[in-house]
Amino acid sequence: MQINFSKLTAAGNDFVLIDNRENIISAKDYQSLAVKLCDRKYSIGADGLILLEKSSSHDFKMKYLNSDGSHASMCGNGGRSIAMFAYEIGAAKEKMIFETDAGIIAAGIIPGSRVKLDLYNPKDLRRNIKLEIEGEKFDIDFIDTGVPHAVIFVDDIEKPDVFKYGRAIRLHKEFAPAGTNVDFVQPTKDNTILVRTYERGVEGETLACGTGIIASAIISGLKGLAESPVKVIARGGDNLSVSFKTEAEKITNVILEGPAIISFTGVVNI
Numbered sequence: 001m002q003i004n005f006s007k008l009t010a011a012g013n014d015f016v017l018i019d020n021r022e023n024i025i026s027a028k029d030y031q032s033l034a035v036k037l038c039d040r041k042y043s044i045g046a047d048g049l050i051l052l053e054k055s056s057s058h059d060f061k062m063k064y065l066n067s068d069g070s071h072a073s074m075c076g077n078g079g080r081s082i083a084m085f086a087y088e089i090g091a092a093k094e095k096m097i098f099e100t101d102a103g104i105i106a107a108g109i110i111p112g113s114r115v116k117l118d119l120y121n122p123k124d125l126r127r128n129i130k131l132e133i134e135g136e137k138f139d140i141d142f143i144d145t146g147v148p149h150a151v152i153f154v155d156d157i158e159k160p161d162v163f164k165y166g167r168a169i170r171l172h173k174e175f176a177p178a179g180t181n182v183d184f185v186q187p188t189k190d191n192t193i194l195v196r197t198y199e200r201g202v203e204g205e206t207l208a209c210g211t212g213i214i215a216s217a218i219i220s221g222l223k224g225l226a227e228s229p230v231k232v233i234a235r236g237g238d239n240l241s242v243s244f245k246t247e248a249e250k251i252t253n254v255i256l257e258g259p260a261i262i263s264f265t266g267v268v269n270i
Contacts, residue, residue: 001270005037006085007044007263010077010115012207012236014263016044017085020051021060025270031069033270038067044268047202050078052086059092061099066201074102074146076210076256080115083107084260102146113261117210119254120146122218133168140169141219145254147200148180149215153225157186157194162205166198183212187225193217196235207236210256217242218251229255 003024006017016037018025025033034049036042051063062082064075079100086092087109094109103120110116126142129150141151150169154160166182169175182198195216197209217230221244229243240258244251 002267003270004265005044005268006088006265007046008081008085008260009263010081010208010210010260011234011238011240011258013075013077013209014046015048015050015078015081016046017050017052017082019089019091020063021054021091025051030063030065030071034065034067035069036270037268044266047199047206048072048075048078050075050082050085052082052091055099057099058104059096059098060086064100066199068201068203070201071101072147072201074100074211076117076146076212076214077208077258077260079105079107079117079210080256080258080260083115083117084109084113084262088262100146110257113259114257115260116255116257119214119256122146122215122251122254124148125249125251127222129174131169131172131174133165133172136165138165138169141222142175142180143215143218145211145214145218147211148175148178149183149212150175150180151183151185151216151219153185153187153223155186157184157196160184160196162196162198166205167203170198170200181209181212183209183216185216185220187220190231191226192231192233193220193226194233205235208234208238208240210258213240214242214254214256218244218246218254221246222249
C-alpha cells in the first residue's frame with residue numbers, strides 16, 4: 001500500500017507525519033511502521049512518527065512514536081510540527097486545539113514558519129536528586145513536561161559526554177521503570193540557556209527536544225538562573241522561547257514557541 005507523508009523539521013528534530021483521519025493505518029501497526037519509516041538508511045528517516053487522527057471534541061488528535069517504535073505521550077517539537085502539518089493540509093485553522101496522550105494543547109501558527117504551543121501544566125517536580133555515576137557526581141532536578149526529564153546544569157555545554165552519562169541516567173533505577181530523558185543545560189548571558197538532550201526512544205542525542213527545552217527553561221527559572229520568557233538555543237542552533245508562571249514551585253501558563261518547517265512531501269510504500 002502507498003501512503004502520502006510529509007517530513008517536518010522543528011529545531012533539528014525531524015518527523016514523518018501522516019494524515020490518519022480515515023484510519024488507513026491501524027493502531028496495531030503503529031510500532032512497526034514507526035521503526036520502518038524512521039530508518040535513515042532504508043526509508044524516510046526521522047526521530048519519530050506522528051499520526052494526525054480524528055478527535056470527537058477538538059480539531060484533531062496527535063499520536064507520537066519514537067524511532068524505536070516506543071510510544072511517547074507528548075513531544076514538544078512534534079507538537080509544533082503537527083500543528084503546522086494540520087494547518088497546511090486544511091485540518092485546522094491558524095488557531096487550533098488538539099489532543100495528546102499527555103493533555104490538551106492550544107496552538108497558533110505565526111508568520112515565518114513558527115508555531116506557538118499553549119501547554120498543560122508540568123507535574124512530578126523533584127529537586128536536588130544526588131547521583132554518582134562512574135565517579136562523577138550529578139545534582140539533578142526532575143520534572144515531567146509531558147514526558148519525564150532529568151535536568152543537569154553544566155559550566156560548558158561542549159564538555160558533557162551526553163551519550164555516556166545521558167544513557168546511564170536515562171536507565172538509572174532512580175527513574176525506573178519508565179526511565180527519563182536527560183538535559184544538560186548551560187545558562188549564558190541575556191536570559192539565554194543552551195541545551196543538549198539525550199532522548200529515550202531515540203537512545204541518543206538529538207538536535208532538539210521540545211519537552212526538554214521546556215523542562216530546562218522551567219528548572220532554570222526555579223533556580224533563579226533565568227526569567228520567563230527564557231530564550232533557548234538547541235543543539236541544532238535554532239532559537240526557541242519558553243514562557244511560564246511560577247508560584248511556590250507550581251508552574252502554570254507554559255508556552256513554547258519555535259520553528260516548524262515542512263522539508264518535503266512524498267509517497268511511501270508500506
